[in-house]
Amino acid sequence: MTITITAFEHSPDRGIGLARDMRIRWALEEVGQSYAVRLVSFEAMKAPAHLALRPFGQIPTYEDGDLALFESGAIVLHIAQHHAGLLPAEPGARARAITWMFAALNTVEPPIVERSMAIVTESDRPWFAARQPILDARVRDRLSQLSARLGTSDWLDGPFSAADLLMVTVLRRVNNPTLLGEYPNIAAYIARGEARPAYQRAFADQLAVFTCIPAC
Numbered sequence: 001m002t003i004t005i006t007a008f009e010h011s012p013d014r015g016i017g018l019a020r021d022m023r024i025r026w027a028l029e030e031v032g033q034s035y036a037v038r039l040v041s042f043e044a045m046k047a048p049a050h051l052a053l054r055p056f057g058q059i060p061t062y063e064d065g066d067l068a069l070f071e072s073g074a075i076v077l078h079i080a081q082h083h084a085g086l087l088p089a090e091p092g093a094r095a096r097a098i099t100w101m102f103a104a105l106n107t108v109e110p111p112i113v114e115r116s117m118a119i120v121t122e123s124d125r126p127w128f129a130a131r132q133p134i135l136d137a138r139v140r141d142r143l144s145q146l147s148a149r150l151g152t153s154d155w156l157d158g159p160f161s162a163a164d165l166l167m168v169t170v171l172r173r174v175n176n177p178t179l180l181g182e183y184p185n186i187a188a189y190i191a192r193g194e195a196r197p198a199y200q201r202a203f204a205d206q207l208a209v210f211t212c213i214p215a216c
């Protein structure tokens with residue numbers, strides 16, 4: 001049975017790996033599971049066939065036989081629960097890793113997304129100059145707290161897990177070297193994630209969609 005995920009046919013980020021299919025690609029690469037990618041246009045994402053898979057008309061989705069999933073966190077959790085290597089076996093450590101997965105998506109990602117969406121959709125509005133420092137401060141709050149907890153550790157809680165995979169992809173969405181540079185341990189944490197061979201393979205595959213390598 002082939003696992004099929006969906007990704008943007010034309011990603012707004014032009015292949016720098018911010019779109020959330022990157023999370024799924026990376027998780028599948030970490031566990032050594034092959035997969036196929038169906039590219040979808042913005043129109044196709046809002047059409048009935050895709051809405052049947054994902055009611056909110058977004059990517060990514062995940063199909064494996066009769067099973068169809070959406071939400072990047074749920075998909076990564078599913079992959080981690082069905083393959084070794086992304087969640088610790090010991091029940092307490094496993095529960096803590098899942099807690100960090102939720103923290104990445106529910107606590108750290110929202111202010112980062114709000115800030116980046118405002119830059120895209122509001123930067124020409126009269127209120128934006130006053131709003132931007134507020135949005136930056138909310139992101140800094142989360143980065144400061146995360147930086148304090150991470151300290152000098154390589155990963156969030158013991159060995160690399162699905163929690164780090166999600167957290168690194170969430171933090172990459174800050175997409176601002178100056179802001180991230182204020183937190184050297186977070187910048188190094190992101191770099192550690194990006195240096196993983198599975199990350200590199202996932203990144204190259206999503207980039208190939210935009211650079212037509214090996215073929216369009």
Ligand SMILES: N[C@@H](CCC(=O)N[C@@H](CS)C(=O)NCC(=O)O)C(=O)O
Pocket residue numbers: 018019020021057058059060070071072073
């Ligand atoms: N919470 C969702 C967010 C999904 C999401 O926002 N996907 C973006 C791409 S990264 C998308 O499809 N945007 C197009 C749209 O919302 O119309 C998840 O983690 O899967």
